[in-house]
Amino acid sequence: MEPEVLLQRVGEGDELAWECFVRQHQGRIFGLAYHYLGQAEDARDVAQETFVQIYRNRHRLPEESALRPWMLRIARNLCMDLFRRRKARPPVWDIPVEAICDLPAPEEDPGQLLQDQARRTRLHRALRELTDLNREMILLKDIQGLSLEDIAGLLNIPLGTAKSRSNRARLELAEKVLGQGALP
Amino acid sequence: MIRPLLPLSQALPDLTASILARTSGPACARLRDLACDLVDGTLPPDDQELAVHHLAHCQGCRDVISALEMLHQALPGLAAVDPGEAFLAGVLQRTRAPLTESYRSGDPFLSGWTRLMRRPRVALEAAYLATAAGLILAQLPLPGSSRPAGSTLASLVRTHPRTSTVWAQVPMQGMSRAVHASRARFLDAKNIARTSRPSGFTQRFAETWQRLVKTANSVWDWVRSKARGAALPSTEPSKAPSRSSL
Numbered sequence A: 001m002e003p004e005v006l007l008q009r010v011g012e013g014d015e016l017a018w019e020c021f022v023r024q025h026q027g028r029i030f031g032l033a034y035h036y037l038g039q040a041e042d043a044r045d046v047a048q049e050t051f052v053q054i055y056r057n058r059h060r061l062p063e064e065s066a067l068r069p070w071m072l073r074i075a076r077n078l079c080m081d082l083f084r085r086r087k088a089r090p091p092v093w094d095i096p097v098e099a100i101c102d103l104p105a106p107e108e109d110p111g112q113l114l115q116d117q118a119r120r121t122r123l124h125r126a127l128r129e130l131t132d133l134n135r136e137m138i139l140l141k142d143i144q145g146l147s148l149e150d151i152a153g154l155l156n157i158p159l160g161t162a163k164s165r166s167n168r169a170r171l172e173l174a175e176k177v178l179g180q181g182a183l184p
Numbered sequence B: 001m002i003r004p005l006l007p008l009s010q011a012l013p014d015l016t017a018s019i020l021a022r023t024s025g026p027a028c029a030r031l032r033d034l035a036c037d038l039v040d041g042t043l044p045p046d047d048q049e050l051a052v053h054h055l056a057h058c059q060g061c062r063d064v065i066s067a068l069e070m071l072h073q074a075l076p077g078l079a080a081v082d083p084g085e086a087f088l089a090g091v092l093q094r095t096r097a098p099l100t101e102s103y104r105s106g107d108p109f110l111s112g113w114t115r116l117m118r119r120p121r122v123a124l125e126a127a128y129l130a131t132a133a134g135l136i137l138a139q140l141p142l143p144g145s146s147r148p149a150g151s152t153l154a155s156l157v158r159t160h161p162r163t164s165t166v167w168a169q170v171p172m173q174g175m176s177r178a179v180h181a182s183r184a185r186f187l188d189a190k191n192i193a194r195t196s197r198p199s200g201f202t203q204r205f206a207e208t209w210q211r212l213v214k215t216a217n218s219v220w221d222w223v224r225s226k227a228r229g230a231a232l233p234s235t236e237p238s239k240a241p242s243r244s245s246l
Ligand SMILES: [Zn+2]
Pocket: B027, B028, B029, B031, B054, B058, B060, B061
C-alpha cells in the first residue's frame, strides 16, 4: 500500500491501517527514545505516549515527506519532558552495550545477526565516548536520517550551526572508531 | 662521493612534506573540513579534485574517510530497535477508537470523564460508591420517624419475613418523599446557581443534571412498580393468578 493511502486510511479511523502504521514506525520511535533515555522501560512508555499523541492528531497528519520529522519531534519532546521531570539529564547511553544489542533491529537476516551485533557493539561503544551534543547530532542526523533543516528547527539553532555541529560530530565519531583499532 | 638516489616516487612526497612543514603546515586539517561533504558527494568539483589529490598521499586522511564512509553505511541501521511483542498491543489498547472520539471533541468535561472511565478500576470504584451511598441512605431517618430507614427495614424483615415485602413499600414511599424533597431543594440551589453564573459549564451541568434526574425518576418508578407487582402474589398465596401475570 502506498504510504499516502495508508495515512489517509489512518485519518479515516481504519483500525487495520492504524495497526499497520504502528508496526511500520514503532521500531524507529522506540529506537529514538531508547537512545535518548538509555532505559528500555522508559523508552517504551515514551514511545507509547508518542503513538497516543499521533493518534489524537490522526485527522491532521502531515504529508508523508514531513511525517518522520514530525513524529520524531513528538518523541524527542516527550524524552525532554521526562528529563525535566527527573530534574536532571541522566547519563544518556550509559547502558551496557550488550543490553542494546540484545534488542535486534526488526527483520534482521539471521545469518548476519552475529556479525551485525558485533558491529553494533563497536559502534555503540564509540558513540558512548562522544559528548552529549555530538551524540544527539549523530542520533538525529546519521541514525534517524533527519535533514539539517529539520534538526535546526528541532534544536532551535541556525542551519549553519547545525551543519558544522554535525560535521564535527561525525569526525569525532570516525576518530573514536579508528581509535578502537579497526574499522567495524 | 655521490649518495645513492631515492626512487622518485618516494623522494617527492618527502620533499612536499618538508616544504609544507616549512610553509603552510600539513593540509590534513583542511581535508578534515571537507571530509563529510566529500563522503556525502556534496563537495564542489575543484575542492573534490584537491581532496582526492591529498588523499593519494596521506594514509591518515584515507583512514578517516574510510571510517566516515563506514559510519554513513552503518549508522542508519541503528535507527529501529524492536520494542518487544507487547508494545503494539499496548498502543492499540490505548488508542481504541470509541474512547478517543471524546478526546477529540475538545470538551474538557467529556474528555475528563472518558479518562476516568478508561481506568480499569472504575467498576470497582463505582461499586464502592454505590455501597457507600446505600449505607448513607439507610442511615437517614424516615419522615415522621426518628429511626433510620435501614434499621426500620431490617427489623421489618426480621419480625415479618413473609409480609416484609409489602410492608417495605411503606418506608420506600417514605424514602421516595424524602428523596423528592431533597431533590426539590437541590434543584432550587441549582436554579440559584444558574441565574447567578450563567456560564457554558453551568448550562452543560444543568442539562446533565436534568438528564440524571429524569433517569433517576424513571428508574424509581420502575422499581416501585416492580415492588408493587411483586408484593401482590406474596400476600395472596397462589389462589388465583395476579392481574399482572395474565
Ligand atoms: Zn592528511
